[in-house]
Amino acid sequence: MKLKPLCDRVVIKMVEAEETTASGIILTASAQEKPQVAEIIEVGPGGVVDGKEIKMEVQKGQKVITGKYTGTEVKLDGEKYIIVRQSDILAIVE
Amino acid sequence: MKLKPLCDRVVIKMVEAEETTASGIILTASAQEKPQVAEIIEVGPGGVVDGKEIKMEVQKGQKVITGKYTGTEVKLDGEKYIIVRQSDILAIVE
Amino acid sequence: MKLKPLCDRVVIKMVEAEETTASGIILTASAQEKPQVAEIIEVGPGGVVDGKEIKMEVQKGQKVITGKYTGTEVKLDGEKYIIVRQSDILAIVE
Amino acid sequence: MKLKPLCDRVVIKMVEAEETTASGIILTASAQEKPQVAEIIEVGPGGVVDGKEIKMEVQKGQKVITGKYTGTEVKLDGEKYIIVRQSDILAIVE
Amino acid sequence: MKLKPLCDRVVIKMVEAEETTASGIILTASAQEKPQVAEIIEVGPGGVVDGKEIKMEVQKGQKVITGKYTGTEVKLDGEKYIIVRQSDILAIVE
Amino acid sequence: MKLKPLCDRVVIKMVEAEETTASGIILTASAQEKPQVAEIIEVGPGGVVDGKEIKMEVQKGQKVITGKYTGTEVKLDGEKYIIVRQSDILAIVE
Amino acid sequence: MKLKPLCDRVVIKMVEAEETTASGIILTASAQEKPQVAEIIEVGPGGVVDGKEIKMEVQKGQKVITGKYTGTEVKLDGEKYIIVRQSDILAIVE
Secondary structure (H helix, E strand, O other), rough: OOOEEEOOOEEEEEOHHHHHOOOOOOOOOOOOEEEEEEEEEEEEEOOEEEEEEEOOOOOOEEEEEEOOOEEEEEOOOOOEEEEEEOOOOOEEEE | OEEEEEOOOOEEOOOOOHHHOOOOOEOOOOOOEEEEEEEEEEEEEOOOEEEEEEEEOOOOOEEEEEEEOOOOEEOOOOOOEEEEEEHHEEEEEE | OOOOEEEEEEEEEEEEHHHHHOOOOOOOOOOOOEEEEEEEEOOOEEEEEOOOOEOOOOOOOEEEEEEOOOOOEEEEOOOOEEEEEHEEEEEEEE | OOEEEOOEEEEEEEEEEEHHHHOOEEEEOOOOOOOEEEEEEEEOOOOOOOOEEEEEOOOOOOOEEEEOOEEEEEOOOOEEEEEHHHHHHEEEEE | OOOEEEOEEEEEEEEEEHHHHHHOEEOOOOOOOOOOEEEEEEEOOOOOOOOOOEEEOOOOOOOEEEEEEEEEEEEEEEEEEEEEHHHEEEEEEE | OOEEEEOOOOEEOEEEOHHHHHOOEEEEOOOOEEEEEEEEEEEOOOOEEOOOEEOOOOOOOOOEEEOOOOOOEEEEOEEEEOOOOOOHEEEEEE | OOEEOOOEEEEEOOHHHHHHHHOOOOOOOOOOOEEEEEEEEOOOOOOEEEOOOEEEOOOOOOOEEEEEOOOEEEEEEEEEEEEHHHHHHEEEEE
C-alpha cells in the first residue's frame, strides 16, 4: 500500500530522535510550532492551489525541516507518515 | 435517489473501521482534524470557485484520506455520505 | 407577491420533515452546520460577486442540500423561504 | 436636504411594521442578521470597490430585503434612513 | 500649519452638534459605528492602495457622513481634525 | 551606524513632546491607535509588497503623522527610531 | 551539515547581546514583537510565494533587524539558527 499525495502535498516520515542527536541537530521552536527533521517519502504532482500554479521544488529522500504540528499523521502498514503542503517545509538539511 | 455534488464537491463514504484495520491502516491526527479513509462515491463537475477554474483530479471508486470533521454528513437510503471539497482530500491510498 | 433574488442568491423552501422521512433521507451534520433538503423557488440572475463572474448552475424546482444556518429566513404570504448564495448549495438530490 | 450615497452605497428607508403586516410579510432571521423590508430612496453611482467595478442593479422606489443590523442609520429632517452597500441587499420584493 | 493627507486619505472636521441640530440632522448608529456630519478640509491625491488605483471622488468643503470611530483624531492649532480613508465616507449631505 | 529600511519601510524618529506643544500640535486618538508627529529619517527603496509595486511618496526630513503603536522601535547609538511601512503614515504636517 | 532555506526563506543567527551592546544598539519593541540584530547565514533562492514572484534583496553576511518571535529556531552542530521569511526582515544595519 502506498500514499499518493494530491496537488502540492508531500508525504514525510520523521527521522528518529536518536538519529537526530547523532547528527548533531537539536531542534527547538518558538511559540506553538515545534520544528523537526523529516525525510520526504512521496511528493505530489503540484498543480493549481487557490488559482496559482505550484511547482514542486523538493524531492523524495531529502531531509527537511518542518513544523511539528503541521500536517496530518497517517499510519500505514505500521509506519507513521505525515502529509504536509510543500509550503510548510522550511529548509532542506544537507 | 442520488446525490449530485455541485462544482468542486465530492461525495465520499467512509470505509468501515474493521476494513481499515484489515488493510493495515490506522489513522491518527494532530490537533482537531482526525483523518480517515473514505471511498469516493460521486465527483462534482468542477468549475469556477472564487473566480478560479477547478479541475477535478479524483475519481469515483478511489480510496482517499481526508479530515474527520471536514464536510457535511448526509444519510440517504440508509447509507451515510459526506460531502467535501476536492481540496479537503489529502492523498489517495493505492 | 414574489421574492426576486439579486445576483448569485437563490430563494429556497425547506422540504417538510415528514416528506424528508418518506423519501428516506435523514440528515445529520458535523459542527455548527446542520444540512437539510430544500426546494429551489427562485434563482438570481448571477453576475459579478467580488469582481468574479458567477454563472447560475441550479434551477427552479431542484431539490438541494444546504446548511441549516445558512442564509436569511423570509416569511411571505404565510410561507417561509430562505435566501442563500448559490455557493451555499452543496449537492442536488435526484 | 438630501443624502447622496457614494460609490456602491444605497440609502433605504424601512417600511413600517404595520405596512409590512398588511402586505402579509413577516420576517424572521437566523443568527444575528434580522431581515426587513425597506424602500430604496437613493442609489449611489457605483464605481470601483476594492479595485472591482460595481454596477448598480437596484433602483429608487424598489422594495428590498436586507439585514436588520446592516448599514448605518441616519436621521434627516425627521426621517430615519439607512445607508447600506448594494451587496447587503438580498432580494427585491415584487 | 497644514495637514496634507497621503494617498486616499481625507482630513475632515466634525460639524458642531448645535449646527447639526439646526439643520435638522440627528444621527444615530447601529452597533459600534456612530455616524456624524463632517466637513471635508483636505483631500489626498489618491493613488494605489493595495495595488488598486483609487480616484478621489470627494471635494474640499463637502458635508459628509462617516462613522464616529473611524479614522484618527489630530489637533492642530487648536482645531480637531480626523483623518479617514475615502472609503470610510458613506454619503454626501446636500 | 545607520538603519537601511527594506522595501516600503520608513525609519522615523518621534518629535519630542515639548517641540510638539510649541508648534501647537496636540494629538489625541480614537481607540487603540494613538497618533504622533515624527520626522522621517530614512526611506526604503520601495518595491514589490504582496505582489504589488509600491512607490515611495514620502521623503527624508518630512514631519508625518502615524499611529503610536505602529511599527517596531529600535535604539541606535542612543537614539530611538521606529520602523513603519509607508502605508502607516497618515499625513504630512506642513 | 548545512541548512538550505526554501523559496523566500532566510537563515539568520542572532548577534550576541554583548556584541549588540558594544556596537551601541539597544533594541526595544512595541507590543508582542521584540526586534533584534541578527546576521544572515543563508538566503533562499526566492521564487513564487502565493502566486507572486519574490526576488531576494538581502545577502549572506548582512546584519539585519527582525522580530524576536518571528521564524523557527533550529540548532545545528551546536549553533542556534532562525529561519524567517525575507518579508520579516525590517532593515539592514550598516
